[in-house]
Ligand code: SF4
């Protein structure tokens with residue numbers, strides 16, 4: 001999963017781009033639900049939020065490394081429920 005750092009300026013550009021509805025406004029900055037973020041696997045070749053963020057504050061979450069297969073399984077779990 002990806003994560004949003006405290007450099008976020010709350011511009012709301014990323015939220016509507018997420019195909020999994022994983023992004024929402026948090027208490028202080030926007031947040032990504034790691035249970036819903038597939039790094040866009042299953043939908044797009046590139047993480048859509050990263051493409052649009054004007055301040056480039058959406059890196060991979062180092063605490064949640066996932067393989068492509070794991071991300072694909074998450075995608076299938078999300079879309080089948
Ligand atoms: Fe949503 Fe894709 Fe960004 Fe994950 S990488 S938060 S699935 S837009």
Ligand code: SF4
Pocket residue numbers: 004007008009010011012013014015030052053054055056057058
């Ligand atoms: Fe924050 Fe970047 Fe999303 Fe804007 S696009 S709300 S700066 S994470």
